[in-house]
Amino acid sequence: MLFGSKNNKNIEQLSIVECISRFFELPIVSVESWVEVKKGTVKVTLPFASKSLHEELIKQIIISAEDTKLDISIDTQIVSAPTKIAKIPKVKNVIAVASGKGGVGKSTTSVNLAYALMAEGAKVGILDADIYGPSIPIMLGNPTAKPSSKDNKKVEPISAHGVVASSIGYFVPAEDATVWRGPMASKALHQLINETAWPELDYLIVDMPPGTGDIQLTMAQQVPLSGAVVVTTPQDLALADAIKGIAMFNKVNIPVLGLVENMSYHLCSQCGHKEAIFSEQGGDKLSEKYNLPLLGKLPLNIDIRQHADSGKPLQVSNPEHALSEVYRQLARQTSKYCYLKSVQIA
Numbered sequence: 535m536l537f538g539s540k541n542n543k544n545i546e547q548l549s550i551v552e553c554i555s556r557f558f559e560l561p562i563v564s565v566e567s568w569v570e571v572k573k574g575t576v577k578v579t580l581p582f583a584s585k586s587l588h589e590e591l592i593k594q595i596i597i598s599a600e601d602t603k604l605d606i607s608i609d610t611q612i613v614s615a616p617t618k619i620a621k622i623p624k625v626k627n628v629i630a631v632a633s634g635k636g637g638v639g640k641s642t643t644s645v646n647l648a649y650a651l652m653a654e655g656a657k658v659g660i661l662d663a664d665i666y667g668p669s670i671p672i673m674l675g676n677p678t679a680k681p682s683s684k685d686n687k688k689v690e691p692i693s694a695h696g697v698v699a700s701s702i703g704y705f706v707p708a709e710d711a712t713v714w715r716g717p718m719a720s721k722a723l724h725q726l727i728n729e730t731a732w733p734e735l736d737y738l739i740v741d742m743p744p745g746t747g748d749i750q751l752t753m754a755q756q757v758p759l760s761g762a763v764v765v766t767t768p769q770d771l772a773l774a775d776a777i778k779g780i781a782m783f784n785k786v787n788i789p790v791l792g793l794v795e796n797m798s799y800h801l802c803s804q805c806g807h808k809e810a811i812f813s814e815q816g817g818d819k820l821s822e823k824y825n826l827p828l829l830g831k832l833p834l835n836i837d838i839r840q841h842a843d844s845g846k847p848l849q850v851s852n853p854e855h856a857l858s859e860v861y862r863q864l865a866r867q868t869s870k871y872c873y874l875k876s877v878q879i880a
């Protein structure tokens with residue numbers, strides 16, 4: 535393939551842009567600025583996390599450019615989405631993981647999403663905003679960890695398997711926080727956000743308290759959110775609460791990036807029989823009705839529960855597990871829609 539003339543270069547550039555546009559199912563205009571072609575080298579800078587797809591993307595670019603000698607590099611520069619309130623220093627994006635109803639798997643989704651984003655090349659932290667029922671320390675396997683401070687002003691977040699986290703659970707016994715009234719919970723959240731020495735992060739995943747009442751609304755307004763992911767199970771009761779969750783974020787103008795249907799079905803580990811314990815298609819219907827992407831569907835699976843409860847989430851303990859790939863897909867989708875919302879083309 536010749537790069538001598540301007541025309542050839544343009545044709546080459548166009549075919550690469552078209553290839554990336556097809557690959558990520560995005561319009562050509564949004565992809566153009568990511569590609570730089572120069573004398574046989576192609577530099578692609580992606581604005582969202584998708585590390586596990588880079589190898590395949592390189593293959594596709596070579597095929598579409600019909601040039602096996604191209605020197606292709608793919609880099610990731612996560613874009614920081616605009617927010618209504620002042621950003622947390624060094625933190626590009628804050629994503630809330632919320633649910634209208636308790637017990638649908640919001641915390642499990644939060645931690646696996648965090649590790650899956652890390653596996654896709656992002657720097658990630660977790661903020662446990664579930665002041666009344668913090669479960670993140672248990673899920674990260676460090677419930678007895680005690681935070682320390684280097685400068686006596688800010689507290690260092692706790693590290694666990696490559697992500698950093700902060701939770702009220704590291705500061706006070708769980709039973710103490712459960713009796714706090716709204717203002718106290720708000721103050722605690724304010725301190726967790728602003729008095730933690732967060733390192734450079736692409737994403738801070740916030741495990742929100744379940745529900746859609748005043749407390750949750752205040753909290754949603756307290757955090758500089760780039761977007762929210764709403765977790766639901768497929769049955770009508772949970773869906774009705776998920777709708778309230780969507781309405782809550784709409785009310786405070788925080789973009790809902792999409793939905794996660796958790797416990798979609800149960801796959802029997804003995805006989806492989808698939809059973810829709812919590813009904814079927816609820817997430818799909820909700821996604822269609824509210825024009826929101828269904829970012830991922832996770833089955834009710836014993837490995838997810840055992841690993842979350844034992845402090846080493848599936849994504850960390852067994853990245854080769856088929857469901858770890860489902861979480862990585864969820865992470866790629868979440869990152870992509872966070873970017874799309876930030877440039878207002880979704």
Ligand SMILES: Nc1ncnc2c1ncn2[C@@H]1O[C@H](COP(=O)(O)OP(=O)(O)OP(=O)(O)O)[C@@H](O)[C@H]1O
Binds near residue numbers: 633638641642743842
């Ligand atoms: N897909 C799944 N398969 C199997 N077990 C799951 C799944 N998702 C969550 N669980 C289990 O369900 C229980 C509740 O999950 P989790 O704590 O994540 O829910 P939650 O919505 O955050 O709850 P809360 O409302 O108390 O904050 C946990 O024991 C967890 O391990």
